[in-house]
Amino acid sequence: MTEKNKNEPAPGGIVAEVAQMTEVELREHEAEVADVVATDREFAVGQGETLLEMDNVTMRFGGLVALDGVSFDIKRGEILGLIGPNGAGKTTCFNAMTGVYRPTSGQVLLEGKPLGKTTKHKITRKGIARTFQNIRLFDEMTALENVVVGTDARHKTSVVGALLRLPRHFAEEKAAVEKAMALLEFVGIADRAGDKAKNLPYGYQRRLEIARALATEPKLLCLDEPAAGFNPAEKDELMELIRKIRDDGFTVLLIEHDMRLVMGVTDRIVVLEFGKKIAEGTPEEIRNDKAVIAAYLGVPDDDVA
Template sequence: MNILTVENLTLTFGGLMAISDLSFSVAKGQVTSLIGPNGAGKTCVFNCITGFYRPTGGRILFGGENLVGRPPYQITERGICRTFQNIRLFNALTAVENVAAGQHTRTGCGLLRCLFRTGRSRRDERNVREKSFRWLEFVGLTDFYDYQARQLPYGDQRRLEIARALASEPKLLLLDEPAAGMNHNEQERLLALIREIVQLGITVVMIDHNMGMVMQISNHIVVLDYGRKIAEGPPETVRNDEQVINAYLGEDFDAAS
């Protein structure tokens, strides 16, 4: 069963075609990876799905509903959440308050309820706190709950960003280069974390350049080049695809991995 279907997605900036006629599906409960050379339009796809960019054409179907034209906050509400390629945490705030951001759409107190601390607002606060600490624990950052996000080491910042996204209780999680800049140990931990996330029943779509990791964890891979899909399929198929090797992996890939 597909949780997300991208149909004929096209995105142009002036005369530049960032994505052209891209179609693919994301199977529920699996890990799908988007790979391709720099500038292939991978992050643009994420930006279209999450409502940051408005596609020039095509449809993005999530739960039978077309997301195109919806603002980001409504898309998060519907159960899609993302991380950013260049980590974007709320730097001056504590780790736990960062995670609490995820609960924003799962709680609904407005200005007056918050101002007068009504019963519902207090209940919500307790819940938000509990859940935030739970997600912080899930990514293994409990001890750093009161550190400012900017004080955390790089790898932990990435994990914090994932915790924040998870706290929005997504059905579909989009990870934009989660392993970028991580050392080997951190990558191993990340891999384990992604597996745990999948076990929770959350579907993952990931962009990454770390082929070892992508091949290991993905059920399905979509390869982009110049905004077009040049191949897709399970890792074995993509790994041996001639076009993919030429455009992205390089001749030596098999030997290297």
Template sequence: MSEPAGEGLLEALEHMDTAERAEHEAEVSEKVAPDRAFEVSAGETLLAVDGLTVRFGGLTALDDVSFDVRRGEILGLIGPNGAGKTTCFNIVTGVYRPTVGDVRLEGESLARMKRYRIIRAGVARTFQNIRLFGAMTALENVVVGADARHRTSVPGALLRLPRHRREEREATEKAMALLEFVGIADRAADKATSLPYGHQRRLEIARALATEPKLLCLDEPAAGFSAVEKDALSELILKIRDDGYTVVLVEHDMRVVLGVTDRLVVLDFGRKIADGDPDSVRRDPAVVAAYLGGAVEE
């Protein structure tokens, strides 16, 4: 019987010296990092949200919202409940379509694009409520994400032609690297539903990364976490950014937000009320009144 996925890796890691482990971690980082062909210069506009308005009947969820996301940054999208943050995420990822306005990724409009095409264009997300394939293993869940980049035709997959077999092998290798990257490689063979809540959150992030996104959108990833888990999640988000990804973060926990973001956009009642670096935004009187309820403790 073959050993469960991940156990061989863990046993090998236990016997590595410091230099070997550093070399292994560099190899994992190389497998996880986004396709360098996607990269231009850090700081250039990757995503542009332009005059976005969304109405549901008589309710205006977003009202003429504009901001940009710069390549290589972690942008925090914050605001009180009902401010329009998740609606904005849903527009960017194709769940909703805007009533007015546009969203452009590297100049290409996403506003009328189908969801699978948005994923292929380079946008991935997680959800407030975890959405995993519960009957699949952790490894299989991540491989599903990698399938978004496969080019094999249906006949090629059915006939298991060499290209299909190569893509399957590469997807499995990358999936294992991603599970190691997010810290749950030892649970690769476990069913998703059997994983602890925090591991499920990490698994969902790994699956999103498997699509090779140019932009990773994280929707309240710290929800339900303990203080220790939030600190570990913050480290992971920073590691994701440092590995070459651009991140948009919706999160209510201000310690997480202020600990990882490079810039903040604040929404209130569907309107943008602030846009700037975390230190200046946290002191903005409109933000304090609308969201923070007072100064954030040091």
């Protein structure tokens, strides 16, 4: 086989079929895929009520105060942007939510229940999934396998069940592969499903991280600078994808530096600076907020006081 052949979709695969589809067929197919991706449509129910609450969260590392009494809510079905200059505490905020750090004081509540000392993998199962600022995929696995690891978060097969191949194992494996395939299509990287993650192009790796996080069936999806290193065209595609994820019933928390992307896609924005929340509101309000402008552009000397 020549190199060219290897990268072209071989006949018979879904990827090749999709390439041949008419506009109408394509839309139907996409709807089907979206259906498989968000199996549990209940997530969309109760739109607007509080999903996650940061209640006066403080994170101290020795003398450094990374988060200082930060409070905000994330509502079901919204895209919330979390912005701030470098070192403002955005990723610390993520880490406090996903259980990587435990808040020094204050608490994180998911659906009204404090996360407390819940371990990381249990928090994922409770419904918070994330991507990483520096891509952290399972390099030696194929794209499809990476996503299936995400679906495993919901699986109940025991080690003995897997060892002896009991019926539940087969049922879960089958469902997992179906779902993972749909997810790869959903984020648009199905054509490289069989490639090792480390061999995928950069943009594909970013999308694969999103697919893997979605596979855990999160109520809240946290994206940590998903557009880092993207060109403007790619950023537009990513915006589209984030909207599509929300429309499919997920709630999204987005950390991002790119203002055009944040302003274009979020419903509400929280601004952090030096570990403190300095503003919260719609993109329009944030754009005109004096404190935010000062944080980003600095304040002329005569304006102080």
